[in-house]
Amino acid sequence: MNNIKNKAKEIAKPFLKWAGGKTQLINEIEKILPIEITKSKFTYIEPFVGSGAILFWMLNNFPKLEKAVINDINADLINTYKIIASNPKEIISILQNFQDEYHSIDNREEEKKEYYYKKRKLYNLRNTENSTQAALFIFLNRTCFNGLYRVNKNNGYNVPMGSYKKPMICDAGNILAVSEALQKVEILCGDFETTLSYAKNKSLFYLDPPYKPLSETSSFNSYAKDEFNDNEQIRLRDYCNKLDLRGYKWILSNSDVKGKDINDNFFDDLYSEFKIKRVDARRSINVNPDKRGALKELLITNQTYKQEYVRAI
Numbered sequence: 001m002n003n004i005k006n007k008a009k010e011i012a013k014p015f016l017k018w019a020g021g022k023t024q025l026i027n028e029i030e031k032i033l034p035i036e037i038t039k040s041k042f043t044y045i046e047p048f049v050g051s052g053a054i055l056f057w058m059l060n061n062f063p064k065l066e067k068a069v070i071n072d073i074n075a076d077l078i079n080t081y082k083i084i085a086s087n088p089k090e091i092i093s094i095l096q097n098f099q100d101e102y103h104s105i106d107n108r109e110e111e112k113k114e115y116y117y118k119k120r121k122l123y124n125l126r127n128t129e130n131s132t133q134a135a136l137f138i139f140l141n142r143t144c145f146n147g148l149y150r151v152n153k154n155n156g157y158n159v160p161m162g163s164y165k166k167p168m169i170c171d172a173g174n175i176l177a178v179s180e181a182l183q184k185v186e187i188l189c190g191d192f193e194t195t196l197s198y199a200k201n202k203s204l205f206y207l208d209p210p211y212k213p214l215s216e217t218s219s220f221n222s223y224a225k226d227e228f229n230d231n232e233q234i235r236l237r238d239y240c241n242k243l244d245l246r247g248y249k250w251i252l253s254n255s256d257v258k259g260k261d262i263n264d265n266f267f268d269d270l271y272s273e274f275k276i277k278r279v280d281a282r283r284s285i286n287v288n289p290d291k292r293g294a295l296k297e298l299l300i301t302n303q304t305y306k307q308e309y310v311r312a313i
């Protein structure tokens with residue numbers, strides 16, 4: 001590990017493109033972070049980690065963050081986190097090889113296609129070693145259409161090839177930096193509710209579930225083979241109630257369904273006991289360019305209005 005520490009000079013950032021990546025929301029989240037996290041040690045918990053945009057930002061900016069716990073139901077994603085944490089050099093060497101091979105056929109469209117679909121097939125067999133499986137996960141993420149992660153009912157990854165010229169597949173510096181940052185992170189794979197038992201006295205949760213779709217057609221909710229429907233949103237609210245009763249602070253993001261239909265009070269009713277803020281957010285991944293524009297999102301928190309924040313509003 002020492003060797004890795006010396007080499008890791010970069011600041012860790014998400015190693016994946018991921019739908020719902022939260023980079024644009026950081027500014028708004030910062031405004032509602034409780035001031036205590038700059039003063040005393042705390043545990044940070046992210047039950048729906050995805051690409052970890054907020055996780056890495058927290059790890060880089062809050063030295064009092066003593067321990068983090070991350071979780072996701074996507075076992076292939078979590079395997080990738082675990083491999084980067086435990087064996088960054090091996091995954092770098094596999095990715096470097098993929099990158100050299102892929103770049104060498106950059107001008108030969110048919111060969112590139114064949115290469116991509118062969119790798120996708122291999123990934124879907126899920127019978128290679130964990131480190132190769134993790135490298136395949138990153139390779140597909142970097143070369144597929146729009147960085148999407150979409151699986152069918154049998155958990156078969158089915159995104160077509162993207163059209164990038166020499167995409168960066170092996171970002172060695174960042175993988176080393178991520179590996180180092182993950183040394184104080186406990187990595188779990190399962191349902192969001194399992195994270196409750198990892199909370200300590202001072203814990204802050206950031207919850208970024210699959211968003212409630214704004215319409216049937218805009219439904220992009222298939223990160224995992226099981227759908228996150230309204231009943232799941234309600235189960236999540238119940239979980240937030242539990243966290244609140246135990247005295248843990250939480251911040252949750254979701255789509256603003258009211259922006260689409262003024263009479264849709266789904267989240268306003270569900271979280272009526274808590275503070276709901278409507279903020280501007282631009283989606284980084286949206287298949288439909290019309291919808292990449294000015295959307296509102298919800299930031300909901302169990303903190304009070306009297307709370308002091310990290311940054312003055």
Ligand SMILES: C[S@@+](CC[C@H](N)C(=O)[O-])C[C@H]1O[C@@H](n2cnc3c(N)ncnc32)[C@H](O)[C@@H]1O
Pocket residue numbers: 018019020021022023047048049050051052053054071072073074190191192193208209210211223224228
């Ligand atoms: C909106 S994404 C999170 C985006 C992430 N915060 C980011 O910045 O990229 C939602 C994540 O929740 C995961 N997920 C879906 N259902 C879940 C469940 N029941 N428990 C835990 N994670 C779940 C998905 O696999 C997906 O990675």
